[in-house]
Amino acid sequence: MPYEKICRTTVCVIAILSTVSLLTSCNSSSGTIALNGAGSTFVYPVMGRWIQDFQQSHANVRINYQSIGSGGGIQQVKSGTIDFGASDAPLSDADMAQTAPVIQIPESAGPVCVTYNLDGLQKPLQLSSDALAGIFLGKITSWQDPLLKKDNPGEKLPNVKITVVHRAEGSGTTAAFTTYLAAVSPEWSQQVSKGTSVKWPVGLGAKGSEGVTGQVKQSPGAISYVELTYATQNKLPVAAIKNQAGNYVLPSTAGTTAAIDAFKDQLAKDPRSAIANPPASAADAYPISTLTFLIIPKDGKDAQKRAALKQFLQYVVTDGQQAAAGLSYAPLPDAVKQQNTQTLSQMTVNGSPMQ
Secondary structure (H helix, E strand, O other): HHHHHHHHHHHHHHHHHHHHHHHHOOOOOOOEEEEEEEOOOOOHHHHHHHHHHHHEEEEEEEEEEEOOOOHHHHHHHHHHOOOEEEEEEOOOHHHHOOOOOOEEEEEEEEEEEEEEEOOOOOOOEEHHHHHHHHHOOOOOEEOOHOOOOOHOOOOOOOOOOEEEEEEEEHHHHHHHHHHHHHHOHHHHHOOOOOOOOOOOOOOOOEEEHHHHHHHHHHHOEEEEEEHHHHHHHOOOOOOOOEEEOOOOEOOOOOHHHHHHHHHHHHHHOOOOOOOOOOOOOOOOOOOOOEEEEEEEEEEEEEEEHHHHHHHHHHHHHOOOOHHOOOOOOOOOOOHHHHHHHHHOOOOOOOOEEEO
């Protein structure tokens, strides 16, 4: 899809989502079923499209989704204040043991891209895993570093200090990015590890994907990580990341699909499996790819709301995947779709199976 078209589409979708939220908050019809969700900023643009499409064929349903970050969405699911959450980091077995019963399903996938503010480059910045880990560990502090020059032969990198920007709050995008760094860097794995929130060795914190892109735009020499949709919307460049096959790959839907395919056996056993840093056999895979997840209370008391919620979720993981593909998200493979449908059949109302 041309760069300008992606920008127009994304801006339109986010405008639609804002309108949907207003309609929900102003709802006064006694026959309307209201569903509330919150969480991942990664999924925010496509969630708006899903909500719009679903409501067109379900006039009595109004869905509100708040983009507050994966950590916030998980907390609200645990506290029982929303009907569904969205997170780029699935709940672990330990997490699930500490909360009311929930089910979680993959609902989309996409690349987490590395964006930057550098003048004078003739082509996209190229970064190896060693260079990227070195930057975020605070060991590489200048764009004149020899490792960066090695990754970018023939390019005149600016003689400026590197400013690292990262998410300030709990974030599934952070979980995806740090999962990749932990996979490629033993030093990162030991010192920082991975998760929705980590103790960053260096850098400035910014709230939400919107805050990160804003900070990068106003900081010459800055580098950060963000969803492709937000980088595109803000007209920020994205780096090509070196994968295990030795290829520098730009973030794309196709690159994420290749990453999913590389882990299809693991995903069949556990849909929470990470798809970061695919093996060398996946020559075209983008290495910082992630699945995103819907987290839903297994049981609920309102039969009408539960029925509407199940219909919406079923749409998201089946027909909604075509809409996702048009917004720089990788559609789920058929096997994962089928697995999701089976998982949704576990939803209950007052402890009884749903019809």
